[in-house]
Amino acid sequence: MKLHKASAAVAAVLTLSLAATACGSGEDSGSGGDKITIGIKFDQPGLGLKTPDGKYTGFDVDVATYVAKELGYEASDIVWKQAPSAERENLIKNGDVKFVVATYSITDKRKQEVDFAGPYLLAHQDLLVRADDSSITKVEDLNSKKLCSVTGSTSAQNVKNKLAPKADLQQLGGYSECLTGLENGAVDALTTDDSILAGFAAQQQHQGKFKLVGLKMSDENYGIGLKKGDKDLHSKINKALEKMKSDGSWDKFVKANFGPANYKNEPAPEITEAS
Incomplete structure (x- = not known):
């Protein structure tokens, strides 16, 4: 009798797990109403910052929100996940996030583990x-x-x-x-x-x-990190970034987040990371 009850309990858990998995699968569809998890910095003012009242602000947040909207998600559909520098590749590879927008410089070493769309900002x-x-x-x-x-x-x-x-x-x-x-x-x-x-x-x-001071001691091309081999998502993100540049949103985001510092930004970079 006890064994029967245990089996029933296990079956119930499995049913719930399958149901939860089915519900979660909508995240990849790009249709509105489902959730999308995006990795950002939580501690970088002007780029990715979680404020004391629980809001998220910054250039990377604005870029990520714009891209998500082009993928079919409203701002309310976004689940923000903290993406510390050392954890970005793991978050992407493990599927904990759909993509990462977190002052993520495109390098050959990182490209061995993840793919990049963009770049969307050239920093120095x-x-x-x-x-x-x-x-x-x-x-x-x-x-x-x-x-x-x-x-x-x-x-x-x-x-x-x-x-x-x-x-x-x-x-x-x-x-x-x-x-x-x-x-x-x-x-x-x-x-x-x-x-x-x-x-x-x-x-x-x-x-x-x-x-x-205005020195240019290095070139840092910020890209959007995503799972290696996801060509469809890669192409859609690049398309969203192109639209963001052409419709004036990129300039608006730069001014809103960096303007008070008199930041002499480079023009929006050419997108070179093809899928």
Whole structure:
């Protein structure tokens, strides 16, 4: 009797699981009403930020929302999932997200694991300094300065190893800590992608305090990461990005998210990652 009850319970669980799976399968159809899960950053102002009231803002969020709409999803159909840099490939490969829009630079190494659509933004490594600091106009000026970046940052190592070997590199836990140090004079400059720097500088509490130096120490083509071999989705995302550029939405998103930092962005890049 007990065995019969257990079998019935297992059967019920299996039935529920199958039903749930069937319900979830609509995510891939692109039809309205179903949900789509998209990976973004939760901690990058101007790009991908989860605000204290639970909203999501930033350029990457605007781009992802636009692309999702072109795929047949309303903003209310989107489930946002945090995509830290080290987890982006795993989230895509495991099917935890449909695609990732998270300051995701297209590199040959990453293309071995995932596919990219785009690019949709060309960023460059740059420096952020105090608005009244005229002593740093080129990267070599950092040789006598304190440079801040986050722990493990390739940007910081790029400066230290190749461009300004005598810079006093301070590595902190997050960009917000570097900004605090920059504001109070504990450090002289912060380095990472100019888009990320502009996002922080454009925050209301930081407006007017900092400026981008305007150096182009690297080229970072941001792409939308998706599962390898999904040619249909790849083609649809590229088509959406082309439309976003042509109808003026791309310019609107740049101005809304980076405008207060006087970010001198590159024009919308040509889409080169064909499916």
